Amino acid sequence: MTARAVALLRGSLGLVFVWFGALKVADVTPVADLVARTVPWLDRNLLLASLGSAEIVLGATLWLGRRLRWVAAVALVHLLGTFLVLVVQPQAAFQAGNPLLLTTEGEFVVKNLVLITACLVLMSADRQRRAGHPLDIGDDHNEVEHAIREPHTGGRDDRGAGEVDAVDTPSPAAARPQAIAPVPGSTGPARRAQADRYSEIGPKGAVAGAAPTTD
Numbered sequence: 001m002t003a004r005a006v007a008l009l010r011g012s013l014g015l016v017f018v019w020f021g022a023l024k025v026a027d028v029t030p031v032a033d034l035v036a037r038t039v040p041w042l043d044r045n046l047l048l049a050s051l052g053s054a055e056i057v058l059g060a061t062l063w064l065g066r067r068l069r070w071v072a073a074v075a076l077v078h079l080l081g082t083f084l085v086l087v088v089q090p091q092a093a094f095q096a097g098n099p100l101l102l103t104t105e106g107e108f109v110v111k112n113l114v115l116i117t118a119c120l121v122l123m124s125a126d127r128q129r130r131a132g133h134p135l136d137i138g139d140d141h142n143e144v145e146h147a148i149r150e151p152h153t154g155g156r157d158d159r160g161a162g163e164v165d166a167v168d169t170p171s172p173a174a175a176r177p178q179a180i181a182p183v184p185g186s187t188g189p190a191r192r193a194q195a196d197r198y199s200e201i202g203p204k205g206a207v208a209g210a211a212p213t214t215d
Helices: 005-026 032-038 044-064 069-081 084-088 104-110 114-129 137-149 191-202
Strands: 096-102
Touching: 005 044, 005 069, 005 114, 032 044, 032 069, 032 084, 032 191, 069 114, 084 104, 096 104
Parallel strands: none
Antiparallel strands: none
């Protein structure tokens, strides 16, 4: 995950909390009656003002990015509380009591699953940042690309100073021409021609111990 994506997630989630909280504080939110009926033992005006103020603080703190793991955890608990509507007022959340057929209020509550997941992502990102793990996957990609492009340092450079490649330095036996062995059964002109060829090669090119053959 990139740090930019985390920042965008913080900004969008904070905007939702500040916006919805401001509507509750101003008592112009369309879910005011739904919230009041979910916890009927609390004063309606006090409940809306308290929830709205808490949501504004949560949103602003998400924008700041301080103590992100704890702020996201508090926001997650707050969002879980909205699911009380499905338990306390099922008739308001489901059509004809069918849990697969949601009403407008039911969709408003169930969509908070996405916001809860966003809080979990922010908590995980903050934990990785504090542990020293990079959030930007571009850094890891650059390291892999650098490793691929880095020239190979093995082979010849890994050999010791006294080691010599056999391919680079041919053996003395392979460097000098071989002496011409006498042809078995040859006599006269054949042996004389062979001796002449040996004289062209010279004694330095002959194998040690070999000598020219004469009549």
